Amino acid sequence: MKNLLRIAGLTLALLALPAAQAGSFTDSYIGANNAADVIGASTYDISGASITRVGSVLTVTINTAFAGHAGMDTFANAKGIGYGDVFLSQLWNPAGTAASGYSTDNANTGTDWQYGFSLDNRWSNSGGKFTLYKLDGANSTNILNSNSFVTCGSGCTYRQDQEVAVNTAAGTTAVAQKVGTQALQGDWTVTADQSIKFSINVASVSDLMTFKSFAMHWGETCQNDVIEGMTSVPEPAGLALLGIGLCGVLAVRRRRSA
Structure with missing residues (x-):
C-alpha cells in the first residue's frame, strides 16, 4: 500500500x-500544379512538422533544409524566396487522395484555414515576431497565394495557387482579424539547415487551447515544397x-x- x-x-x-501534448507528421503532401514533392534545389525540402502544447504555449516546428536560406533565388523575386506564414485549422479537408499526394489540392479547392501566423519579416534568417490572425470565411479573402510572391512569370517553375501569407491589407474585402484588442504575438526562430520554430501563448484563445487536433499548412513563398497534414494534440x-x-x-x- x-x-x-x-x-x-x-x-x-x-x-x-x-x-505537454504533442503530435507530428511527415511530409507526404504534394498538392496541385506539380507532380514532384520538391521543385528545384533540395534546399527547399521539408521533411516533417510537429505541434506541441505545453500548458498554454503552442509551438509549431517545421523541419526543413530551407531554414537559414531565405533570400535565395532572387531571379524569382527581388528579395528572393522567403518563409511562408503558418496556417492552422481544427479540420483538414484536402482535395484529392493520399495516394496521389492530394494532387488537386490548393488554396481554392482545399481547407479553409481558421488561424494564421503572420511573420514580421519573412526574409529574416534569424527569426523575429509573428502576429496571430483569426481567419473567417474563404481563403480567397484571407490569404495571399504563391502567385503573389513570384514575379518571374513563365520563366520559372513553382507551385502555384498555394497558401503563403495572411492577407493583412485593410479594406472591406480583407476579413482576417488580429486576435485580441492588442495584437497577440509570438516568436519564431531559425536553426540553419534544420528547422523553423513558432511559439505563442494562446491562454486567451479558447479554440487553440481546446482543439484536440490540428491541421497545418506551411511552405516557402514559392511553395517549391509544402507540408500539409493533420495531427492529434490532446486537451x-x-x-x-x-x-x-x-x-x-x-x-x-x-x-x-x-
Whole structure:
C-alpha cells in the first residue's frame, strides 16, 4: 500500500507540472500544379512538422533544409524566396487522395484555414515576431497565394495557387482579424539547415487551447515544397482526468485492504 501511495504522490506531482501534448507528421503532401514533392534545389525540402502544447504555449516546428536560406533565388523575386506564414485549422479537408499526394489540392479547392501566423519579416534568417490572425470565411479573402510572391512569370517553375501569407491589407474585402484588442504575438526562430520554430501563448484563445487536433499548412513563398497534414494534440485536461482516475483506483484498493 505504501508503494501505491508513493506512486500516487509522484503522479500527482507530475500532473502539477505544465502538461505537454504533442503530435507530428511527415511530409507526404504534394498538392496541385506539380507532380514532384520538391521543385528545384533540395534546399527547399521539408521533411516533417510537429505541434506541441505545453500548458498554454503552442509551438509549431517545421523541419526543413530551407531554414537559414531565405533570400535565395532572387531571379524569382527581388528579395528572393522567403518563409511562408503558418496556417492552422481544427479540420483538414484536402482535395484529392493520399495516394496521389492530394494532387488537386490548393488554396481554392482545399481547407479553409481558421488561424494564421503572420511573420514580421519573412526574409529574416534569424527569426523575429509573428502576429496571430483569426481567419473567417474563404481563403480567397484571407490569404495571399504563391502567385503573389513570384514575379518571374513563365520563366520559372513553382507551385502555384498555394497558401503563403495572411492577407493583412485593410479594406472591406480583407476579413482576417488580429486576435485580441492588442495584437497577440509570438516568436519564431531559425536553426540553419534544420528547422523553423513558432511559439505563442494562446491562454486567451479558447479554440487553440481546446482543439484536440490540428491541421497545418506551411511552405516557402514559392511553395517549391509544402507540408500539409493533420495531427492529434490532446486537451491539457486529459492528464488531469488520468490523475483523478488513478486516485479513484487507489481509494478503492485502500478500502478493500481495510
